Amino acid sequence: MKPAVPLVAMAVALALAGCTRGGLAGDTGPETRWRQVTTAQDRDRLRDWRKAWVEALPAARTADNGVIASQGPLFEPDQAMSNAMPPPGDYRCRTFKLGAKRPGLRSFSAQPWARCRIGREGDMPVFAKLDGIQRPSGTLYAENDARVIFLGALELGDETTTLAYGQDAKRDLAGYVERIGVGRWRLVLPWPSFESQLDVIELVPA
Incomplete structure (x- = not known):
């Protein structure tokens, strides 16, 4: 009887032949890579995005319904439009924090307008x-035409070096970008590690 080693080698070779530059067999390009790098913690965050809205939004409305209502689709969960990927360039952005992470924290807060940017690193936006004080940054993965997955990390205070995604679970962020109007997008971050249950970052061209 011939040894089974050649069969094993053939199976390995076929598996390697099925791999692409992005990673595993079946990877159709850069857009699917997020599934290969996402941590277990962030898979949970992305899966439970609606639960974050359901828990955070009522508390935020109780705290400041006027601001919530005045922003139209910004705070409505199901407002995704086509062409979700923001084009490269400079943006104005502002962060809203909805729901309190623990008792004693505010259920709604709005930060001032700041500078944001959509750029490229290699072939990825x-x-x-x-x-x-809190500066998210990370990679954008076009899951489909109406939703872009964001995986990144949080830079704090006067830090000048950004952590890579996956280095520190408390700093890791996972969420999604959606277009909610003409020249208007939002980055939604469910279950961030600090302060809130849901962060919503509004983006408009600078």
């Missing part, structure tokens, strides 16, 4: 908030 990236997002970075350039001003403020």
Whole structure:
């Protein structure tokens, strides 16, 4: 009887032949890579995005319904439009924090307008908030025409070096970008590690 080793080698070779530059067999390009790098924590965050809205939005409305109502689709969960990927360039952005992470924290807060940018690193689009005490930055993955997955990390205070995604679970961020109007997008971050249950970052061209 011939040894089974050649069969094993053939199986390995076929598996490797099925791989693409992005990673695993069946990977159709850069857009699908997020599934290969997402941590277990962030898979949960992305899966439970609606639960974050359901828990955070009523508390935010109780705290400041006037601001919530005045922003139209910004705070409505099901408002995704086509062409979700923001084009490269400079943006104005502002962060809203909805729901309190623990008792004693505010259920709604709005931060001032800041500078944000959509750029590229290699063949991948990236997002970075350039001003403020909390500055998310990371990679954008076009899951489909109406939703872009964001995986990144949080830079704090006077730090000048951004952590790579996956280095620190408390700093990791996962969410999605949606277009909600003409020249208007939002980055939604469910279950961030600090302060809130849901962060919503509005983006408009600078």
